[in-house]
Amino acid sequence: MHPAYSVIFFTTASGAGYGLLVWLGLAELLGEMPSNWWFRFMAFGLATGLVVAGLLSSTFHLGRPERALNAFSQWRSSWLSREGVLAVATFIPVALFGLASVFGLFVDAADLWAVLTIIFALLTVWCTSMIYNSLTTIRAWNDQIVPPVYIALALATGGILFCGLTTLMDNLGAGAIWAALVAIIAGWILKVLYWSRLDGRKLTLTTADAIGLPKLGRVRPIESPHSQANFVMREMGYTVGRRHADRLRTYTVIGLFVIPALCCLALLALPTGFAPLFGLIAILSAAAGVLTERWLFFAEAQHVVSLYYGAEAA
Amino acid sequence: MTSLPAPSQKKLGLVIDLDTCVGCQACATSCKEWNTGGFSGPLSDQDPYGADPHGTWLNRVHMYEAGEGDDTRTVNFPRSCLHCETPACVTVCPTGASYKRAEDGIVLVNPDTCIGCKLCSWACPYGAREYDYADGTMKKCTLCVDRIYNETLEPEDRQPACVRACPTGARHFGDLGDPTSAVSQLVADREGVALMPELGYNPVNRYLPPRERRNAPSADTTTTAAPAVGTDAGVVDKFFAWADKALTR
Structure with a gap:
């Protein structure tokens, strides 16, 4: 699948934003919210900023962005529509939670806003993952491990942001670091499992199946219907060589999991004077890692339609 | 509304004979010609006289080679929307622009409400939907909905442009929901097949496999x-x- 930068940025930025909101909610519920006002101001600003930037970015993928409001109408059948509706609905508890936490308004119900923020943020990320997971045409995505991977990576990147931001402005509690570490390791395990399932899956469809003549044996194209790549090939014919993918998988593991995990350990072990440095390294490394991960998620995914254009199996 | 309607009695579709298709591209070009002025027209082209010409077509004719050695044969394969009974391209649509008609099962895109998110093209295993880079919307086979019910046309012209254009009579149009229709009879006689039924889209269109060779090469060498x-x-x-x-x- 063609890795569109707008969609890569949308899923990673909004994922990290929703992940950060989940951790802010948990911090509120557990009484672990950093007391520094600037932290809360910056954390809510960053989380909503990432979500808004992600949602705006997703509209750049549209041919007719001026009609984007239509996309809220078909939540009965479409995961994309559900994701849009939930993304907008999530702003309500987030706004109330932010007003309570940052400006001291509606404080009495702060825990309720926190709970609703956690639920809606997780549901939105789940809907994002279901847009991809529901497509039976793309075997790499039509795997039930995809939603857990999306949620774990949102929590890992959000946790890294939470810790990194705290180190810059406040004293970081060990509980938050451990929580981030658990999310990072969970994401690591799930992503490696995803790749092993991706590599291990059997490709059962052939070009002969695609043209309805499975008895004819091996079918190969001898003449293309068009001289230059058409939309279908440009959008869905994108595949990267396996060797290329292997290297990028290694970069993903190092950037998204190994370096942030080591930073977490350093934050636990070293004096707090070093904390902002490790916090920043973890954020930058995870950002590069998750962008690579998401690029690969698209680039490695093979669409069934490629059978018509020379792929031997899908 | 992208939720699917109850299955219709009438299932309009195409039956394509892979035995007699000669791969001449007449169906593809006549489709482009009619539909660029039709329901979802214009069908734009990009860089038409440049180094990388490409454009929106609703029908593509592939040419494949099948079998090995003396049994090798050429299979010409026209590919267009199969007007599936359970089309995921419709249910994934966030706007309701994609829909399946309750009265005859034709799958259409409303060109006035499509936002061009391309998700329907991801959901289609058959590559039937193409993005119009100039219009920013998705285009697909309309089964020439603007011909088949068009009373200003002569009765013999009230069928899809591709069917009308085919010089070998390899394309047939009719109601596949009616077991007594000519197309249903043809499918029964020639053991017509649906494409990749295991994916669960329940295509309406059928393809007729090539007939056995009269003098198989292995018999008279x-x-x-x-x-x-x-x-x-x-x-x-x-x-x-x-x-x-x-x-x-």
Whole structure:
């Protein structure tokens, strides 16, 4: 699948934003919210900023962005529509939670806003993952491990942001670091499992199946219907060589999991004077890692339609 | 509304004969010609006279080679929307622009509400939907909905442009929901197939497999085979061997 930068940025930025909101909610519920006002101001600003930037970015993928409001109408059948509706609905508890936490308004119900923020943020990320997971045409995505991977990576990147931001402005509690570490390791395990399932899956469809003549044996194209790549090939014919993918998988593991995990350990072990440095390294490394991960998620995914254009199996 | 309607009695679709299709592209070009002025027209082209010309077409004719050795055969394969009974391209649509008509099962895109998110093209295993880069919306086969019910056309023209254009009669249009219709009979007689039924889209269109060869090459190689030409054969021997082989076919 063609890795569109707008969609890569949308899923990673909004994922990290929703992940950060989940951790802010948990911090509120557990009484672990950093007391520094600037932290809360910056954390809510960053989380909503990432979500808004992600949602705006997703509209750049549209041919007719001026009609984007239509996309809220078909939540009965479409995961994309559900994701849009939930993304907008999530702003309500987030706004109330932010007003309570940052400006001291509606404080009495702060825990309720926190709970609703956690639920809606997780549901939105789940809907994002279901847009991809529901497509039976793309075997790499039509795997039930995809939603857990999306949620774990949102929590890992959000946790890294939470810790990194705290180190810059406040004293970081060990509980938050451990929580981030658990999310990072969970994401690591799930992503490696995803790749092993991706590599291990059997490709059962052939070009002969695609043209309805499975008895004819091996079918190969001898003449293309068009001289230059058409939309279908440009959008869905994108595949990267396996060797290329292997290297990028290694970069993903190092950037998204190994370096942030080591930073977490350093934050636990070293004096707090070093904390902002490790916090920043973890954020930058995870950002590069998750962008690579998401690029690969698209680039490695093979669409069934490629059978018509020379792929031997899908 | 992208939720699917109850299955219709009437299931309009195409039956394409892979035995008689000669891959001439007449269906594809007549489709482009009609539909660029039709329901979802214009169908734009990009860089048409440049180095990378491409454009929106609703029908694509592939050419494949199948089998091995003497059993190798060419299969010409026109590919367009199959007007599936459970089309995921419709249910994934966030706007309601994609819909399946309750009255005859035709799958259409409303060109006025499509936002061009391309998700329907991701959901279609058959590559039937193409993005119009100029219009920013998705285009697909309309089964010439603007011809088949068009009373200003002569009755014989009230069928899809591709069917009307096919010089070998390899394309047939009709109601596949009616077991007594000519197309249903044809599918029954020739054991017509649906494409990749295991994916669960329940295509309406059917493809008729190529007929068995009348003189399978494995059966008569002894009677007409040319004398074996050794490596030391002269140019004249090789020429006659080639001519014999060519004329025997």
